[in-house]
Amino acid sequence: MTNEEPAPFVAGWTLEDEAGTVSVAASTRALITALRRADAPTESLERAAALIDEATSLLEPHRVDGTPMQGRLGDRGPIGAQANEPRVFFPWSPIIGPLNPLSADVEFNVVDGRTTGRAFLGAQYNGPPGMVHGGIIALLFDELLGATNVCNGLGGFTGTLSIRYERPTWIERELQLESWVDRVEGRKVFTVGTISIDGEVTARAEGIFIMTQGWKPEEK
Amino acid sequence: MTNEEPAPFVAGWTLEDEAGTVSVAASTRALITALRRADAPTESLERAAALIDEATSLLEPHRVDGTPMQGRLGDRGPIGAQANEPRVFFPWSPIIGPLNPLSADVEFNVVDGRTTGRAFLGAQYNGPPGMVHGGIIALLFDELLGATNVCNGLGGFTGTLSIRYERPTWIERELQLESWVDRVEGRKVFTVGTISIDGEVTARAEGIFIMTQGWKPEEK
Structure with missing residues (x-):
């Protein structure tokens, strides 16, 4: 040694x-x-x-x-x-x-409050032919946005989650992930994110999260 | 025999x-x-x-x-x-x-186009203390709404999925599921659903699905 x-x-x-x-x-x-x-x-x-x-x-x-x-x-x-x-x-x-x-080959990296990451999802996460299941995409987004909040000291429960599926998100392909806090209103944190393949967005999400701790009245 | x-x-x-x-x-x-x-x-x-x-x-x-x-x-x-x-x-x-x-103890039953069902989710689906992960709830909804569409001859891809988390959805409790098609506009199918515990809604979802087959112009 x-x-x-x-x-x-x-x-x-x-x-x-x-x-x-x-x-x-x-x-x-x-x-x-x-x-x-x-x-x-x-x-x-x-x-x-x-x-x-x-x-x-x-x-x-x-x-x-x-x-x-x-x-x-x-x-x-x-x-x-x-x-x-x-x-x-x-x-x-x-x-x-x-x-x-249950978890997949996923990594999140938080730098200056902004999360980037990657994921590779195998056939067990499959929905439509060759594509990641829409619900698995939602699961990935909920965690991505929630982790972004925690790393910014804004952790809380998901209040609403809205996902827009724009293009096929393929299984067995490298996915690029991005997420950031859009704004904070009182105890509500508005956080957004995207999944991309080869730089082209395949799905995007917006979540409204309700802070459970660390809420500061001056943020109102 | x-x-x-x-x-x-x-x-x-x-x-x-x-x-x-x-x-x-x-x-x-x-x-x-x-x-x-x-x-x-x-x-x-x-x-x-x-x-x-x-x-x-x-x-x-x-x-x-x-x-x-x-x-x-x-x-x-x-x-x-x-x-x-x-x-x-x-x-x-x-x-x-x-x-x-990866799947859970979940059953969907479709009668006259309306889906009811039940689910019981163990700790592997856990997010916040004692609660089902928000992303797993989204996964359950995507499948519930999607299956309702298929059983109504309106199967398609998820276009958008919006979930509202209203109360804690507990792990290791019996969950009641409901889903029905709200309306069809051209190739868009608007489908909704709820998860409840003891008759009280804990989460609700609306999805807009894009029909890929079986689309009939007269449904416009």
């Missing part, structure tokens, strides 16, 4: 084995990806189901009860924002969370 | 083993559910990851290429609607599809 070696990344999710849990989520994501395209014979399917059931039985005894949120497992552990790291403060997010196998 | 015994349900998805593939998807869904709440020790996590990876390696050789859609695996197999059975015509849907482990 040398001084140059970086310290292992520890997000502080208070899991017994953080990296090991991320790894099981990644394996599960790969399983979902393979299953979406598979037309397998009975023997392979029966063996696969038995292996998966055995994995599940190893995890079930370690269930943590309580009220979960995408930033926390149950009633214990830290909540919330480590600014500029959406995947760290939403680790169980169903679209960006490394601990949730 | 007697004459009273019902014939096994065959949806006609042209998979080598339809019921076996549904079963692997169900096992994977149970794994996701267990993982979302798990704080497991390293030994269990390592063993679980190895089992899952082995299951994946059994499926990967049986990959079908081509352009998938939520109604079809690749370029072969039937497309589309068997009216009143949304889970049959969207079997790979990421929210209602029995062949997609």
Whole structure:
């Protein structure tokens, strides 16, 4: 070991084995990806189901009860924002969370309050032929706009979300993401965003979010 | 075997083993559910990851290429609607599809053109504390409204989707779903829907969908 070696990344999710849990989520994501395209014979399917059931039985005894949120497992552990790291403060997010196998290959980067990012969505997120499901696009936007708010100290609940689908958003293509806060009116935060392919917008969203904390009357 | 015994349900998805593939998807869904709440020790996590990876390696050789859609695996197999059975015509849907482990415990029933249904969403669909993620609500609505259109012979692409979040939609609670076509203007179909808990609306949606087939000029 040398001084140059970086310290292992520890997000502080208070899991017994953080990296090991991320790894099981990644394996599960790969399983979902393979299953979406598979037309397998009975023997392979029966063996696969038995292996998966055995994995599940190893995890079930370690269930943590309580009220979960995408930033926390149950009633214990830290909540919330480590600014500029959406995947760290939403680790169980169903679209960006490394601990949730529902999530996709998505990255958000927040610089000077503006979020850019990328996503690559496989066939499990498919709707119309070769295209990302409209509802998955909405899920991606809700998280993108919400993370932009959190990173600007304006986190809150989604009040309304409006999406306009302008062109096909293809699966298995690199998507470019952008989001920024348009304006704040009292406790309402108006946040917008786009998804593009090769620089051409395929979908755009506007959300009105209701701030739950950090609301300052002087912002009225 | 007697004459009273019902014939096994065959949806006609042209998979080598339809019921076996549904079963692997169900096992994977149970794994996701267990993982979302798990704080497991390293030994269990390592063993679980190895089992899952082995299951994946059994499926990967049986990959079908081509352009998938939520109604079809690749370029072969039937497309589309068997009216009143949304889970049959969207079997790979990421929210209602029995062949997609991303999907949840959701049922749609279409009677006289109006859709009712129910859903129960576990912690893997979680956003704010104890609540369903706003983007998952949007995904559920997009499919609910879209299925209503298909069952009315008005299937098409989502043009815009607007959601209003009025009260908390809780995870691990029974949700009631409703959707109906409000009106048709040329190729535009205006479809609305609600999610309720104990009869009280928690979220409502309006979508404008663009018909891609079955458009009749006399509907103008």
